[in-house]
Amino acid sequence: MKKILLKLSGEALAGDKKTGFDEDTIRKVAFQVKQLVEDGIQVGIVIGGGNFWRGRSSENIDRTKADQIGMLATVMNCIYTSEIFRSAGMKTEILTPFECSSFTKLFSKDRADKYFSQGKVVFFAGGTGHPYFSTDTGVVLRAVEVEAEVILLAKAVDGVYDDDPRKNPNAKKYKEVTIDEVIAKNLQVVDMTASILARDNKMPMWVFGLNEENSIVNTVKGNFDGTKVTV
Numbered sequence: 001m002k003k004i005l006l007k008l009s010g011e012a013l014a015g016d017k018k019t020g021f022d023e024d025t026i027r028k029v030a031f032q033v034k035q036l037v038e039d040g041i042q043v044g045i046v047i048g049g050g051n052f053w054r055g056r057s058s059e060n061i062d063r064t065k066a067d068q069i070g071m072l073a074t075v076m077n078c079i080y081t082s083e084i085f086r087s088a089g090m091k092t093e094i095l096t097p098f099e100c101s102s103f104t105k106l107f108s109k110d111r112a113d114k115y116f117s118q119g120k121v122v123f124f125a126g127g128t129g130h131p132y133f134s135t136d137t138g139v140v141l142r143a144v145e146v147e148a149e150v151i152l153l154a155k156a157v158d159g160v161y162d163d164d165p166r167k168n169p170n171a172k173k174y175k176e177v178t179i180d181e182v183i184a185k186n187l188q189v190v191d192m193t194a195s196i197l198a199r200d201n202k203m204p205m206w207v208f209g210l211n212e213e214n215s216i217v218n219t220v221k222g223n224f225d226g227t228k229v230t231v
Contacts, residue, residue, distance in 0.1 A: 001220060003042040003116065005124075005143040006033070006152045007135070010051035010077055012210050019051055026081055029154075030088040032216040033121060037090060041220065042116040044146060046124050046139040047081060049073030067131035074135060075100060078125035091120040097129030112146050122146075136190035137197060144201045151198075151205045152219060153189065158209030159227035160189055176228045179205075189229055198231065205229040 008029065015022025033043055052073035058066065075096060082092040093115045095107040104125060105111065115122045127138040143151050160182070163171040179199040182189050189195065189207055198205060208219050208226030219226065 001041060001149055003044070003146070003148045004036075004150055004152055004220065005044040005046065005139060005146070005148040006154060006216065007139045008045065008047045008081075008154050008210070009156070010048040010073065012154060012156065013047065013077060013081065014051040021051070021080055023084065026084045027088065029081075029210075029216065030085045030090070032214060033085065034088055034090055035217050036220055037119060037121060044112070044116075044122045044124060044142060044148060045078075045081070046135055046142060047074055047077040048135045049077060052076065064131040067127075067133075071098075071126045071129070074127060075104065075125040078123040079103065082121075082123055085121055091118070092123060093120050094123045094125055096124075096126035098126055100126075109145050112142075116146070133193065134191050136194035140190065140194045140197045140201075140203055143203050144197070148203075151203060152216065153205055153207045154210035154216065155207060156210070158212065158225065160187055160207050160229065162187070174227045176230060179229055179231050182229055189227075198229075202231040204231050 013021055013026055015025040036043055049070045053069050078094050082094055085092050094104040095112060096104040097107050099106060112122055124138065124142045127133060127135050128141060139151055157165060160174045160177055161171040165171040179195060183195050183199065189205060206219060206224065206226060206228050208215055
């Protein structure tokens with residue numbers, strides 16, 4: 001495997017605090033990613049913004065403005081996480097689809113490819129840059145654009161189930177499922193727009209539990225205990 005795109009939820013960064021940042025959690029992610037980089041794997045990262053803001057959390061704010069707040073939350077997450085990665089000995093860059101002064105650099109495929117070739121971890125912040133699209137759509141879009149081999153979805157739940165395992169103890173976990181089945185059964189691996197984009201561009205996704213020991217490295221190296229979404 002040569003190039004992957006890792007999706008982290010904002011809530012995952014918060015750890016048990018549920019909001020803001022939990023540095024220990026992020027540092028564990030950093031040292032796993034460092035192992036992959038040292039093995040010559042190019043790593044891109046997309047982070048959600050749910051530890052600060054969820055787009056539908058207020059009915060008194062226009063949807064476009066609410067989504068813009070969410071985009072900025074992902075920028076904050078990437079700046080913070082990037083710095084933790086740097087403190088762990090990695091080189092990083094943050095790309096956004098809109099200007100953020102000197103905070104980030106403007107996304108282009110050529111710029112991303114240049115940074116990957118330099119052995120840098122590339123953070124893709126700001127979603128798609130447009131309202132009405134989630135970071136799910138953003139991660140699939142960037143994965144397709146930079147020609148990643150697979151999207152790794154690090155979640156609180158350790159795979160894809162036919163029902164919510166937190167509510168239904170008899171929920172069945174899929175070892176492997178097609179993207180067509182995900183769409184037909186609305187299994188909510190990612191949102192519907194992202195699912196269709198992944199299907200149309202044949203982008204596979206591997207879903208696993210972030211909180212399991214060394215889960216990112218184990219997934220990449222074949223010790224996979226989650227769900228493979230095939231195309």
